Amino acid sequence: xxxxxxxxxxxxxxxxxxxxxxxxFPLLWMLLTSLKSEPEAVTPSLIVAPTLQSYGDVLxxxxxLAFALNSVxxxxxxxxxxxxxxxxxxxxxxxxxxxxxxxxxxxxxxTKMLPSVGVLVPIYLLFRTLGLxxxxxxxxxxxxxxxxxxxxxxxxxxxxxxxxxxLEAGRMDGARTGAEVWHLLLPLTLPGVASTGLLSLIxxxxxxxxxxxxxxxxxxxxxxxxxxxxxxxxLFFAKLSAASTVAVAPILVFGWLSQRQLVRGLxxxxxx
Amino acid sequence: MxxxxxxxxxxxxxxxxxxxxxxxxxxxxxMIVPLVMTVxxxxxxxxxxxxxxxxxxxxxxxxxxVTDPDFWASLTNTLLLVGSVLVITVVGGxxxxxxFDQPFPGRDVARLFAIAxxxxxxxxxxxxxxxxxxxxxxxVFGAVARALGLPAIDWFADYPLLSVILIVSWxxxxxxxxxxxxxxxxxxxEQLEAAxxxxxxxxxxxxxxxxxxxxxAISVVVMIETIFLLTVFAEIYVTTAGGPGNATTNxxxxxxxRALLQYDVGGASAGGVVAIILANIVAFFLVRTxxxxxxx
Numbered sequence: 113x114x115x116x117x118x119x120x121x122x123x124x125x126x127x128x129x130x131x132x133x134x135x136x137f138p139l140l141w142m143l144l145t146s147l148k149s150e151p152e153a154v155t156p157s158l159i160v161a162p163t164l165q166s167y168g169d170v171l172x173x174x175x176x177l178a179f180a181l182n183s184v185x186x187x188x189x190x191x192x193x194x195x196x197x198x199x200x201x202x203x204x205x206x207x208x209x210x211x212x213x214x215x216x217x218x219x220x221x222x223t224k225m226l227p228s229v230g231v232l233v234p235i236y237l238l239f240r241t242l243g244l245x246x247x248x249x250x251x252x253x254x255x256x257x258x259x260x261x262x263x264x265x266x267x268x269x270x271x272x273x274x275x276x277x278x279l280e281a282g283r284m285d286g287a288r289t290g291a292e293v294w295h296l297l298l299p300l301t302l303p304g305v306a307s308t309g310l311l312s313l314i315x316x317x318x319x320x321x322x323x324x325x326x327x328x329x330x331x332x333x334x335x336x337x338x339x340x341x342x343x344x345x346x347l348f349f350a351k352l353s354a355a356s357t358v359a360v361a362p363i364l365v366f367g368w369l370s371q372r373q374l375v376r377g378l379x380x381x382x383x384x
Numbered sequence: 385m386x387x388x389x390x391x392x393x394x395x396x397x398x399x400x401x402x403x404x405x406x407x408x409x410x411x412x413x414x415m416i417v418p419l420v421m422t423v424x425x426x427x428x429x430x431x432x433x434x435x436x437x438x439x440x441x442x443x444x445x446x447x448x449x450v451t452d453p454d455f456w457a458s459l460t461n462t463l464l465l466v467g468s469v470l471v472i473t474v475v476g477g478x479x480x481x482x483x484f485d486q487p488f489p490g491r492d493v494a495r496l497f498a499i500a501x502x503x504x505x506x507x508x509x510x511x512x513x514x515x516x517x518x519x520x521x522x523x524v525f526g527a528v529a530r531a532l533g534l535p536a537i538d539w540f541a542d543y544p545l546l547s548v549i550l551i552v553s554w555x556x557x558x559x560x561x562x563x564x565x566x567x568x569x570x571x572x573x574e575q576l577e578a579a580x581x582x583x584x585x586x587x588x589x590x591x592x593x594x595x596x597x598x599x600x601a602i603s604v605v606v607m608i609e610t611i612f613l614l615t616v617f618a619e620i621y622v623t624t625a626g627g628p629g630n631a632t633t634n635x636x637x638x639x640x641x642r643a644l645l646q647y648d649v650g651g652a653s654a655g656g657v658v659a660i661i662l663a664n665i666v667a668f669f670l671v672r673t674x675x676x677x678x679x680x
Contacts, residue, residue: 225667234421320618367503
């Protein structure tokens with residue numbers, strides 16, 4: 113590494129932190145506003161006499177907890193189901209590839225290209241007929257299918273890195289396929305499987321199109337709850353900010369924790 | 385040794401069908417059923433509010449769609465939105481990736497702050513920007529403008545599409561940064577060093593070494609973003625609901641409005657078919673890019 117002049121080093125640090133500040137500012141402002149009282153919140157100022165009033169108000173609304181519970185159940189349900197379907201599939205493709213494996217993988221990816229809006233009408237009508245509108249089960253099904261291709265791809269990428277010899281040895285010792293996957297493969301690829309699950313959780317948690325169109329109240333997750341603040345009577349800035357902060361915080365932490373593996377999963381290993 | 389006949393797995397050939405079958409089956413259903421229904425409905429007269437409207441419509445729904453000025457406005461808005469956000473995020477993402485590749489104190493923490501917007505749910509992103517940033521009276525931008533003695537801008541009334549573009553860019557710039565930074569970090573340092581020895585300036589190094597190295601990552605960013613940007617919905621739903629007029633109605637919002645606000649299933653389905661065709665043109669290039677890199 114070539115030496116840089118001190119002036120240049122300070123300049124780079126300022127630019128770097130400046131860019132980070134600009135990108136993070138709306139979130140910082142949301143956090144600050146959430147700590148203000150409602151009358152203070154409408155005057156833009158940096159001075160805050162912190163109060164947790166708004167958080168208390170938001171959490172006291174029983175329906176907020178119902179929305180949060182929906183978000184947790186639907187995201188976890190969709191993720192667990194997608195993993196359960198994808199682990200066996202990715203295992204087969206990674207360790208017992210056939211001539212068709214490559215085209216199967218590409219075909220799975222191509223189902224992601226079907227835009228949700230293009231199939232909104234039939235899914236809406238099917239769900240209406242099946243009584244799945246505004247039900248958690250309905251959203252769990254949609255989220256599972258929506259994420260399945262990405263989950264298969266990420267797992268495939270991680271499984272490919274395990275040397276076949278290790279699994280071969282287990283097989284020689286008489287391990288059946290189920291035991292081989294459960295006791296050998298999954299422990300070896302735990303970080304990869306975990307980050308795949310995290311990505312699926314993030315995508316489910318933040319999903320807005322299907323949740324806004326397929327749910328109204330009973331099964332609506334936090335995305336829909338937050339969207340309800342866009343109506344005029346919901347314009348309480350401090351409460352809006354507190355609700356948003358609580359909705360975003362867990363998934364932001366998950367995202368930060370898994371950012372490195374996320375890149376690999378999102379680009380299908382095409383960018384190393 | 386004679387010709388090898390044994391596959392890596394010894395004995396009986398492994399039957400993977402029971403393991404891969406469930407995934408393939410559900411994805412097949414998830415793809416085929418709605419697709420066939422969308423195409424079918426697009427040729428039908430079908431209104432949820434009026435059961436007397438039935439029967440084969442031929443290309444009427446399509447004809448109605450393409451003669452509707454809202455459709456062309458929505459197509460233009462869709463392309464403007466996708467195009468602008470792509471340019472902003474790829475150019476900005478590349479510059480930021482190079483910046484965050486330089487060592488400086490606290491770089492890793494700054495990086496986490498910079499990528500944060502990518503993890504924020506679209507409805508929250510839209511509401512923060514609408515109420516806390518761009519609101520002409522209560523927003524930060526308005527306060528800054530007033531402090532500088534300038535008139536505050538009513539963003540969503542005066543520059544509706546630009547406002548949506550800014551919000552969506554804020555969400556996706558961190559994504560581009562995340563991917564491109566990973567690519568920059570895999571750059572061969574000795575090659576850069578050699579170029580520097582040969583007297584290449586910072587700009588020449590960037591143009592002749594860094595950019596070509598990033599080309600694959602950039603194409604991945606462009607393709608993935610395009611897929612998602614073609615169907616931007618929550619940001620518009622929360623901020624402008626497609627308005628004023630049709631200024632921010634994109635194809636996704638148009639289909640939503642046709643289907644769930646006007647209950648015109650036939651018309652919405654025709655729009656859906658157009659959206660699918662548009663996405664598949666993009667997907668064709670994406671799959672080709674990925675396929676070339678795929679090692680099975």
